[in-house]
Each structure stands twice: as structure tokens, then as C-alpha cells.
Amino acid sequence: MTRIYVDFDDVLAKTALAFTHLLEETFGKRVALEEIHSFDLSKSFDLTQEEIDRFMVEAHRPERLIEVEPMEGAVDVLSAWHADGCEIDVLTGRPPSSSDVSREWLSRHRVPHRRLYFVDKYARYDEAAWEGHGRVLRMSELHGDAYDLVIEDSLKTASYLAEATTARVLLFDRPWNRDVSKLPETTVARIERCRDWPEAAALWSGGS
Numbered sequence: 430m431t432r433i434y435v436d437f438d439d440v441l442a443k444t445a446l447a448f449t450h451l452l453e454e455t456f457g458k459r460v461a462l463e464e465i466h467s468f469d470l471s472k473s474f475d476l477t478q479e480e481i482d483r484f485m486v487e488a489h490r491p492e493r494l495i496e497v498e499p500m501e502g503a504v505d506v507l508s509a510w511h512a513d514g515c516e517i518d519v520l521t522g523r524p525p526s527s528s529d530v531s532r533e534w535l536s537r538h539r540v541p542h543r544r545l546y547f548v549d550k551y552a553r554y555d556e557a558a559w560e561g562h563g564r565v566l567r568m569s570e571l572h573g574d575a576y577d578l579v580i581e582d583s584l585k586t587a588s589y590l591a592e593a594t595t596a597r598v599l600l601f602d603r604p605w606n607r608d609v610s611k612l613p614e615t616t617v618a619r620i621e622r623c624r625d626w627p628e629a630a631a632l633w634s635g636g637s
């Protein structure tokens with residue numbers, strides 16, 4: 430049984446693109462995807478802490494999240510893998526409060542998956558914030574051989590999984606994950622970059 434880890438935002442869903450639209454609508458600022466050089470959106474969008482907090486609350490409203498478009502090819506590739514008997518889990522760093530809308534989105538777009546897990550990928554949540562939203566996984570629970578394949582766009586998460594697990598790690602190559610200067614060479618070597626879902630599918634089916 431092949432077990433596959435798929436990230437949600439900017440792997441399944443075009444979340445960054447939706448955020449740039451919201452940025453223009455809310456603050457009148459235009460930032461292109463290619464200009465998002467930091468995963469920290471307060472930097473990429475040049476917003477103060479108060480502005481980014483307000484922005485993120487608005488961005489995570491269910492009526493906004495449900496409208497985010499799916500990434501081209503995601504459902505086709507995952508459906509083919511599912512038909513081949515792969516077990517697919519979606520693991521997201523979204524706030525657990527977005528559970529209902531995230532499940533609805535996966536169902537609306539017919540994303541084949543076994544489970545949706547909320548993971549504290551960026552050490553953002555304290556215990557109190559987790560209460561009432563079900564279980565949130567810690568990154569340390571993903572050690573070892575839980576997954577055979579990981580597909581991410583977060584360099585931080587991808588490098589952690591490359592170091593702590595035996596999974597093959599594919600990273601969607603994006604402006605916000607290109608600075609690998611702080612990573613050990615052995616970690617960088619474990620991460621395979623691809624542009625999109627067709628390329629991810631070709632890499633995976635081509636073997637290591």
C-alpha cells in the first residue's frame with residue numbers, strides 16, 4: 430500500500446492567488462504570484478502585524494475559502510493514484526477552525542482522500558487554541574515511514590519531512606520556497622522540485 434501525503438494550500442488549491450485578489454480588494458495593493466518571495470505574507474504583502482492579522486481572519490472566512498480554485502491536474506492525478514490503490518491523506522497547516530469548509534471544498538471538487546488532518550506545521554497553535562476543533566497533529570508525529578510520498582509547497586515543512594521521514598519529498602517550485610541557503614546540502618538533495626501536478630505524476634511514476 431502506497432501512502433501519500435498531500436498538502437492543501439497551493440498544492441490542491443490556488444490559495445496564494447486568492448490571497449492576492451483579497452489583498453487588492455482589501456488594501457488596494459497589487460502583488461503578483463511571482464513577487465511572493467516569503468512564506469511570511471506580512472513580508473510578501475508588506476502589511477503590519479495588525480493588518481496581516483485582520484487579513485488572515487478575512488481570508489479564512491468559509492465563504493472565501495470555499496471559492497478558492499483547485500490547482501490544475503490535482504484531481505486527475507490523485508484520482509489515477511487512488512484507482513491504483515494508493516492511500517491519500519490531505520495534511521494542512523490551516524487553522525483547525527476551517528475544518529468544515531475544508532472538508533466541503535474537498536468534497537465539492539471530488540478530491541479522493543482517506544483523511545484530512547490538521548497539522549501544527551508552523552508551530553502557530555497553543556493547546557488552548559486547539560480545543561474544540563478535534564485533534565491537531567504535531568509534526569513530530571509524522572516521523573519515520575508514515576508516508577511514501579509527500580507533496581508540499583512549504584520549504585520549512587518539506588525540509589522537516591525530508592530530514593525526519595523516509596518519504597520521497599516533492600516540492601512545488603514557487604518563489605516563496607526557492608531560498609535554500611539556510612538548509613544543509615543533504616536536505617536540499619532529498620527534496621525534488623516540480624512545477625505542477627503533471628510533473629509530479631511523471632516524477633513519481635518514473636521512480637527515484
Ligand SMILES: [Mg+2]
Nearest residue numbers: 436438439582
Ligand atoms: Mg501549502
